[in-house]
Amino acid sequence: MAAIKGTFGGLDIVWRSNGPELQKLRKLVVREIMSNNGLDACYEFRRREIRQMVKNIHGKIGSPINLSEQIFLTMLSVTMSMLWGGSLNGEVAKLGLEIKDRLEEFMKLMGEPNLSDIFPMLRPFNLQGIESKAKKHVSWFYGFLESVIKQRMKLGEGPKMADSKDFLQQLLELNQRGDAKTSLSMMEIKAVLLDMVIGGTDTTFATIEWAMTELLRHPNKLRKVIEELDAIIGDQNVVEESNISRLPYLTAVVKETLRIHPPAPLLVPHMPNETTVIAGYTIPKNSWIFFNVWAIQRDAEFWEDPLRFEPERFLKDTEKRNYTGNSFHFFPFGSRRRICVGIPLVEKITMQILATLLHCFDWELPDGRQPNVKEKLQFVLTKAEPLVVVPVARLSNSIQYQ
Numbered sequence: 001m002a003a004i005k006g007t008f009g010g011l012d013i014v015w016r017s018n019g020p021e022l023q024k025l026r027k028l029v030v031r032e033i034m035s036n037n038g039l040d041a042c043y044e045f046r047r048r049e050i051r052q053m054v055k056n057i058h059g060k061i062g063s064p065i066n067l068s069e070q071i072f073l074t075m076l077s078v079t080m081s082m083l084w085g086g087s088l089n090g091e092v093a094k095l096g097l098e099i100k101d102r103l104e105e106f107m108k109l110m111g112e113p114n115l116s117d118i119f120p121m122l123r124p125f126n127l128q129g130i131e132s133k134a135k136k137h138v139s140w141f142y143g144f145l146e147s148v149i150k151q152r153m154k155l156g157e158g159p160k161m162a163d164s165k166d167f168l169q170q171l172l173e174l175n176q177r178g179d180a181k182t183s184l185s186m187m188e189i190k191a192v193l194l195d196m197v198i199g200g201t202d203t204t205f206a207t208i209e210w211a212m213t214e215l216l217r218h219p220n221k222l223r224k225v226i227e228e229l230d231a232i233i234g235d236q237n238v239v240e241e242s243n244i245s246r247l248p249y250l251t252a253v254v255k256e257t258l259r260i261h262p263p264a265p266l267l268v269p270h271m272p273n274e275t276t277v278i279a280g281y282t283i284p285k286n287s288w289i290f291f292n293v294w295a296i297q298r299d300a301e302f303w304e305d306p307l308r309f310e311p312e313r314f315l316k317d318t319e320k321r322n323y324t325g326n327s328f329h330f331f332p333f334g335s336r337r338r339i340c341v342g343i344p345l346v347e348k349i350t351m352q353i354l355a356t357l358l359h360c361f362d363w364e365l366p367d368g369r370q371p372n373v374k375e376k377l378q379f380v381l382t383k384a385e386p387l388v389v390v391p392v393a394r395l396s397n398s399i400q401y402q
């Protein structure tokens, strides 16, 4: 962990220590970028990538497809598109694949046990090479983001899509306001963008992959989702972000997925800057603390029949069962000062991608075999084996697939 933290140079949000600079960055992201206005401003970018996903899948109707890979690429395209108007289509596809490979490598490194975390005096020797490998990837990402930013500053504005503005454009405009509260250095802009690529892509992908897996394992729950989509969206429309607040059952499916399969099962490690005693245990200053939210959210003391996939439990008591991190039985995004800043985006994007996949297609299982729930932990908890399924068109109007 120390190795990974070091590679960011202390400028990003995830690995920055508590203090006024961290609070400034968090406030800026939450108030400006993740606000309704901020997210609405880049809706067209998200929408474009989701429509492209539908088109890609429609081209493979009737054949088995690796849905996990399709979801990952869609999430990466959505992230790149929202951040700097990038895309994985056309000539930049090669670059997208390079980002995907580097992201996967980086996640692996973050999940690898590092001797230096247990014996900090070994850190200078970099015995497993984790720090140097991680640094190589981070420098590549920083170099790439720098060229994107320079290009944008030269052109003066981002790609035009209706009235949309990508995150980079929003950050640069905040900088032009020129007040200390919203100005960021170029290094900080790069670090925040990188946090979003690394912190946002895999976690959101994993949520959608697990939700699809659980629904395919539970046809009675899937039927309820389809009934809800047919009633709210209907046969002649496509899913828009404005519809998703009217899909309470699908919302409960996402929450139940995040309960059983939290993408960040140990949250992000915390480090107290003072020695503290909690419940009689002494937590020494500067120790790495992991919260096992995976185990807590499966604890039979708090959850009835905890391993059963039961979205209905989130239909009751919705006030308490939310993402605010105030319940210590359900906090997949963490809690309090360091709670995830991406929640508003996650709520929109997971719902819209899931609703679109289930509204546009029926999904058949090759050889009728149920997908398994074997897990793979590389910092983010994903499925060990990809989800392979056969898409079948379910809408009568071919325009909905274009």
Ligand code: HEM
Pocket: 013, 014, 015, 026, 195, 196, 197, 199, 200, 201, 203, 204, 207, 262, 263, 264, 267, 268, 269, 332, 333, 334, 335, 337, 338, 339, 340, 341, 342, 343, 345, 346
């Ligand atoms: C389902 C998707 C996601 C999950 C489950 C998730 C989960 C988390 C968790 C558990 C933390 C650490 C909280 C703690 O330790 O107390 C965190 C932090 C963070 N997340 Fe997310 N996240 C998701 C998506 C996103 C997205 C889409 C973004 C941005 C585009 C994002 C940006 C961040 C950032 C910047 C932090 C660091 C906050 C800080 O340290 O102050 N996350 N996230």
